[in-house]
Amino acid sequence: MIMIDEMRTWISTETPTRIYYLPLYLQMSIVFVLFCLSALFSGLNLGLMALSPQELMLIQKSGSRSERQYAETILPVRQSGNYLLCTILIMNVVVNSAISILFEDMTSGMLAFVIASVGIVVIGEIIPQSICVKKGLAVGAYTIWLTRAFMILTFPLSYPISKILDIFLGEDTPVYDRNKLINLMKMTTSEENQELAADLKIAVGAMEISEKTVGDVLTKIEDVFMLPESIVLDATNIAEIIRRGYTRIPDDDRSDIISLLMVKDLALIDPDDNFTVKMVCEFYQHPLRFVDESTPLHAMLDEFKVGDYHLAIVQTLTSKYDPKTGKQYKEPIGIVTLEDIVEEILQAEIVDESDTITDNVYRTTRKYNKEPNVTKILMSEETCKSLSLQMESMAMYWLTNHHALFTNDYVDTRALSHLLRKNIKQVNLSHSPQIYGNTARKQEKVPLYCINHPSSRFIVILEGRATVKFQNMEFEAGPWTCFGTELLDQLDELVNGDPLDGDQRSLDGMQSTLIGSIQFTPDFDVQVSEFCRFIQVTVSSYLNAYHVTKIARAARDKRGLTGSLIKASLRPDGSDGARRVSETLIKRQGSKSSFDGRGSRKVIVEKRRCVSDYGKHLPIACIVQNNSTS
Secondary structure (H helix, E strand, O other): OOOOOOOOOOOOOOOOOOOOOOOHHHHHHHHHHHHHHHHHHHHHHHHOOOOOHHHHHHHHHHOOHHHHHHHHHHHHHHOOHHHHHHHHHHHHHHHHHHHHHHHHHHOOHHHHHHHHHHHHHHHHHHHHHHHHHHHHHHHHHHOHHHHHHHHHHOHHHHHHHHHHHHHHHOOOOOOOOHHHHHHHHHOOOOOOOHHHHHHHHHHHHHHHHHHOEHHHHOEEHHHOOOEOOOOEOOHHHHHHHHHHOOOEEEEOOOOOOOEEEEHHHHOOOOHHHOOEHHHHHHHHOOOOEEEEOOOEHHHHHHHHHHOOOOEEEEEEEEEEEOOOOOOEEEEEEEEEEHHHHHHHHHOOOOOOOOOOEEEOOOOEEOOOOOOOOHHHHOOOOEEOOOOOHHHHHHHHHHHHHHOHHHOOOOOOHHHHHHHHHHOEEEEEOOOOOOOOOOOOOOOOOEEEEOOOOOEOEEEEEEEEOEEEEEOOEEEEEOOOOEEOHHHHHHHHHHHHHOOOOOOOOOOOOOOHHHHHOOOEOOOOEEEEOOEEEEEEEEHHHHHHHHHHHHHHHHHHHHHHHHHHHHHHHOOOOHHHHHHHHHHHHHHHHOOEEEEOOOOOEEEEOOOOEEEOOOOOEEEOOOOOOOOOOO
16 A cells, blocks of 8 residues: 555555345346246247237137147136236346346446347347247246236236226227138148148138129130020930030020020930920920129029029120110120039039030130040941841842852851841931031041951941041942951851861850951941941851851751651561661660560650751651560
């Protein structure tokens, strides 16, 4: 120490001992606790206050099991929104201020400012808020007891302030109108939960129909399938109506729709009765509803729900006026159906197997429907049940002169006649449908032969014409033109090389692979576009006729032999002749012989019959009995 003057002023070089508010270790522990509380209040401010009471009630009803428990715990406290907010903010400010004061006491100056600021921002704000953004509900539920304690602690200050806020600002009750709900549902991403997004899409469509009119969803009149009232509902036209795939069909002119025809109305109609569309429509009298294009879609749905009709004609005003009434004329611009409204609700096009247009707005057409073409039932080969005797005689004469297989050496006349009657086919496309829709349809053709496709039938045209395409050339084939002669040549080789014996072979016993191998591959196309009647001879049908001929001829030969033997037995040398007949028959027929008690010998030859395809019973042998005494 150095004495300066008489006033005894002293200057010391020793550092004085620093005095803290609390012991340093205790003060640092308090700072740590304060940082934790700061993080808690900051996280609760985001976790609890971000959820409204309505959202908590929604979670309580529709959330997972744990979320429902969390929401049930938090909801009573969250309903006092301003009181909770004041408590959290007051405590957060107090804690942050205490941290700054304690750091100022432990350090000094700029160092205290930096440490306190960094600690509050990182530990008290960033970390807790990043956690409570996703886990705020769980954090709030687990610390609800601590929140209640601080609400009681700050009651004298936070409660009065919350009441003032309730008076001036009102309670925290957010309300979503329809537009907000629609946009909220649209904002849901489909990547996280595709099923939820699909459900919300339907909900959005249901909420948006009140803003739309029938003019937004109608099917344009150009795409509507209509019928003149004079159309005759014969088999061809009914098949064409079904092929179009519509269940309700407006009737008559596109600008003058007079009635509605439903496909189910055709169920009990006999096509041979030749009813017209007008007659059917007048009988059923389905209601026809006309609506303006400005009709709300929701109102149209209410009408359809009644069930009187599910189709309405949409009209619009024109520039023309009725000279009598002075009112503007209305013309149809399209139709609207219940399906159109359902598609708007689902926000997707319902494309069934019969639709030809997949989008009413953009008119996206479909390359014909996948439904089986019903008209093809009438546009295929069918068996001709009647054939004139003159045509049959001409066909038999032509066949016998065309190829040796049809001569009497191979096939009996009756068998050939039966073969012809059972194999007359025809294709009749001359009665094309009288219905013409909005799209052109290709001319239907029935193929008889296809190039490079193996065939196992021989064809002779009797009536009509067929179109032949060969090497980029096209010409018509008329009556008595034949195709598939190569097939007959293969059959000739088979029959002559390995003839079918009536006693040993049968058609069923032949190798199926052998029959299947008899075919030829045409290098041309044969198609029928109008009418054609022809003979079709397949491998199996010809072999059947050939086999029947063999059996019938063998039966006739045996019957003649048996008659000769019987005559021989009736000669004067009685018993020896009969014995020779019996022995001959036993030897030839392999029949059973027996003796009765009196020594009479009975020779029983089994009476067999051969049933041919044309229904004739041919006796092969008869019963011979000799009662001569030995």
